[in-house]
Amino acid sequence: MHHTVYTIWVLLLFSLGMARFSSGETLSISASLGENEWKVMREKVFPPFETRENCRIRAVNIEAGDTLKKIEVMHRANRMSIDLLLLDNMNLAPYVEKRLVLDLTTYQALIDPEVYEFLVKPLTFNGRLMFFPGRPNVQITYYNTDVFNGSNYTIPETWDELLEVAKRLKAAYKVGKVAMHGTLDSNTTTQVFEFISAAGGEITTLNDAGSIKAFTFLQELYTYLSPETKKANWNTTNKFLSEETIFLARNWPIGMQVIVQQNQKTNIQAYATWAGPAGRATMIGGDVIAITKRSPNKDLALKFAGYLMSREIQTLLVTELGWPPIRSDALGRVPEWQQGFFKAIMEALRYGQYRPAIMGWSAVDKYVNLAFKDIVMDGRDVKATLETYARDLQEELAWLK
Amino acid sequence: MRFVKTYWLEILMVIPLFAYIIGFTLLPILTNIKESFVDQRFGRRYDILVSKIADIKYDITHAQESEEQRAYEKELAETTLALERLQHSPYAGVSLSNYRKLFTDRSFVKAIFNTLAITLLGLSLQLVIAMSIALLLTRPLQGKGFFRTIVLTPLGIPTIVSATIMTYIFDTSGYLNEILYRLGLLGEVPIDWAQGGWLSICMVVFADTWKVLPLMVLLFIAGLEAIPQSVHEASQIDGSPPLYKFFTVTLPLMKPYITIALILRAIDAFRIFELPLILAGTATTPLISTFTYSEYARQNYNLSAASGTILTGIILIFVFTYLYIVEREREINA
Amino acid sequence: MPKKLLKSLPFYLYLAVVSVIILYPIFLMVKISASHPADIMKPHKNLLWGPAGITLEHWYNVFTSGLLLPSLFKSLLVATMVMLLAILIAAPAAYVIARLGSPFKYLFIISLFISRTFPEVAIALPVSVVFLHWNLLDTSFGLILAHLIKVLPYVGWILIGTFEAIPLSLEQASSVDGASKIRTLRKVIFPLSLPGIAVAAMLVWLESWNEFTYALYLTVSENTLPLQTYYYLNRGGIFNSAAYATIITLPVIVLTFILQRYITSGMLAGGVK
């Protein structure tokens, strides 16, 4: 009995010790990446840096959705166990507003002139540079080459063709074979953003002509979409494409890794996107580099940021993962199987637009999804519904200012 | 005082447990209720401002140059003012807005419905199946030990794992649809189990049943074995047919075990979380628990608190009616 | 004899069907964790094993990913600590309650029972906020505290039952023999309740090993195994998650088979009467 108690205390102190465990000479970085992306990071990107700076890199995967919450938690507790973040650029404002990330203005020099200007611009918040460009990203349209072989189905280049194809596929297979992200979260928001932009609308307004056009179109399209749409997000979409339960869907480039490499499907290709009434439009997503304000080892983090933006690494990432580079001089040779996808990505980037950097993106997210559910899924009246949600949205945005 | 003198040890022994329960269960529940009466908009803003102020103060103490410090001082003044203004905003103070929001939110209403439906459907299904298995495993049957072991397999399997497995089965391109297809019960059009509504409820119920069946079977086996053999023999001598015997002898004697099983299961069913979260997702098939979580994940803490409070309320109502019934039966029996 | 067999044939059929329903999903998990993508990633899957046969590549990936060991370690540490602390806190109280007179005893048991009924999602939110201030977020210790919330009432119940089974006269004999309360506890009560305590401990260990909700709320970066599985589920595709699930499940299945014959209804019921 006695020494059970004893062991318990030992273990207690031990676990407390774990609690206090701080990185020291280990650089902790967090990102929201896929398995094989991590693989490349661990095997090709980290080791050179670790040997050069003789430090250890501890990489944790925090889901894009959780990052803000968790960083905030560590920040408030003043126990920042993450030094450098690869942040999804969709929701940057809160990090600045909540003073979670380091003001990088003084380290501007780390950005090489070769880095694309258009990537850096949106990273400055009221005059101060808060983030480094990390990895531009954009969704591409995946399609099954067995079906879209040019003979009986061709890949849709416009909304009308898209609707047409969706109809014919459903007629042929009795179940929709085209999918979009319908999980009613940020995934859906992103694709709605693209539709609204392609119709010349503004997502933060939500009831302008463009938005109305977009929602009207989606409402009609939805009836011909695959039932998987409700479950389709950036992750599951790859599975559905691989299992050939759907033949056409937009998704992030990570899809090609999963579909082609992991799931070993060779009959899936991708192209940029289709054109709406106001032309083609995609949303520039991807990650930016942030350094946490209370990081215990900033200097190392800054070094690593520079390292990530360097020519060698950018080239490596292009070659290994087909990540679009942030700098003009990173001309990696994309492996054979990736070239189609890479072409699509680079083209899609050309139609790219940034989200407005506003504090209340979560509000936009919420109301867009509410609208999507009511209008597109439940088939409610477009104008009226958008009216009400737009009003609520504006009110909330005003409140959050 | 004499009491304390004689029973100091006993007191010392009880205190930790109940201190813990009060501190880590009662208090949180109460704070949760309190938070649920704070307007979400106020709550979030207040949160940000407070942490921001704390942060600025921290920076001031750690600032190097005085000019940097001055900048912080200025920022601090602004933020404190903002907080000041917030305190007098229309949203400040006790408010029912969260509850109003919830009950006007269609998906929350659906969540309540789903929760109740899953509980009712699940319980009745599990009761019948578990009872039938227990009955079989307590009668003289060749190799029932073998079956017993099989039936008990899922006992310890983590819910998260069972959820993972069930996704393989209930995917639109999953194994259940495949089996149905092979059996010719299904055409080219697969069933979308996660589409919400009754289908999804059935899916969750099945997954839940698969997971908890062992526990209930064990419980019922224990109950059946507790019935003295003589009772069975007596009723056999009375020449009562098996089914009649089951309803007139076995079932009444099993009552305590059944009530225990039901109450425990009901509570867990009300709180069921991982399975619906992973299998159906919050979009199509919200439950009160998953709804609570998704609001938390969206950092709508107050809204989440309100929904959590409602769940707590439902469970408590259930529990107290149960206790009331038990009490009454006691009095009747006594 | 054949007549008797014929009579029990429907029963066997029923049990067989149930067994298949119970075992098939587990089989699927193992199968997927060791199948070639080509066999899984296709419209119509094989119900048994696909033509491409067995591969261990997913297992290899999981083991080499470097994410397994930390979470495995954390899960082990937390489960073990929770087990020890839960027993240490609950056992003494359970003993006292078991020896109480009926009105108080009933009261205590009820309060334990009610404290168990609160939904985790309602508790986890405030707790996560408090832990944030106490600097316990994302620590094993914090998670241990959280898991204790879940297991204490439960183990309390089990142990009340265990102690009630020990006749009072033994204690009295011991005290007449000249033993102090504490000595009686150590030399008589503790050894006699040991089997019950052991089973309770194992059940607690399982609870903690499988716990998901609190872990989800209170973890930032250092995942437990169930969380890790969850994130794989969200991310790495189904093969790795299958492998992971298999890894968590194995020790659990073993443990439950050991436990089976020791678990009494009282424990399952947690002593509600």
Added chain:
Amino acid sequence: MAQVTLQKVRKVYASGYEAVKSIDLDIHDGEFMVLVGPSGCAKSTTLRMIAGLEDITSGDLFIGERKVNDLPPSKRNVAMVFQDYALYPHMTVYENMAYGLRIRKLSKDEIHQRVTNAAHILGLAEHLAQKPKALSGGQRQRVAVGRTLVREPEVFLFDEPLSNLDAKLRVHMRAEIIKLQKTLATTMVYVTHDQVEAMTMGDRICVLDAGRIMQVDTPLALYERPANRFVATFVGSPAMNMLRGRLAKENETYCFVSGGMRLTLPVDKADKVKPYTNKDIELGIRPEHILDRRMDTQADNVVRGTVLLIEIMGNEIIVHVDVAGQTVIGRLDAHAPVTHGVEHDFVLDMRYSHFFDPESGKNVSC
């Protein structure tokens, strides 16, 4: 070695029920005192108060010179044998016996010596290594006794130790315990509900009823001079006959009149009961003092009654006789010529009669 003294000891439970109503009792040093009475007479409660397992509501309890009211059992240096023996199931017989000694920090060989000695006395020598569940009922009982023996306490307490044994074994153990007490000559307090056990074992017997002491005396005294109706009927079997009637005075002789019978009192008794002349009174007479008429034909105090029932014991017969509506039980010679359902004359030997006050039930004839 010590005497045990209870002074005005009361026990009132939280529920307000008064189990023990102010008991005064002196148990002499080295005496074998038996507490006997019907169930619910608080004999066990009294014993447990002596042991310290029940606390005393009011009054004083002394063991030797020490007032022990507030001492825990462990400090009273008493040893107790429980009804269910309360052997520690997880310890061997040896450990069970050694337990109390180890607590008292006795040296190893001292312990060994005592335990083996006790085991020898009780014939447990070859069972020392076994666990209780491997033993028979009788052996367990012995272990329980042994556990108290080795303690060499000031007082032994027995709580119905034989009630779980079958009749034969009980008689045997009874003898053993008596022998033991004679050899040890230590104070023993022994609780039983069985009056035969009480009579055979006790130096003195304390008869309790409903939390009150009815009488404390030697077995013989109890039998011959019961202090009241309760003791009279409780001790001895078949129980003493009780006849309701009046005391009448006829030319200098007093006689007990009831229904058809009129029985003359011997002079010595008459003197004691005079004050009851022409008052109701109860006559008590033991079955063995009801004789067959033919023994001496010119005896007086003859009663005539119908034989209702005859129980044949072999060495004797027990007859139930209806005398003027009151049933009288007599113990007669095995060959007494009584026949079922036939009227018959009996003689009541009034020298051994007792008279009780109908209200208080006190014995007024001695």
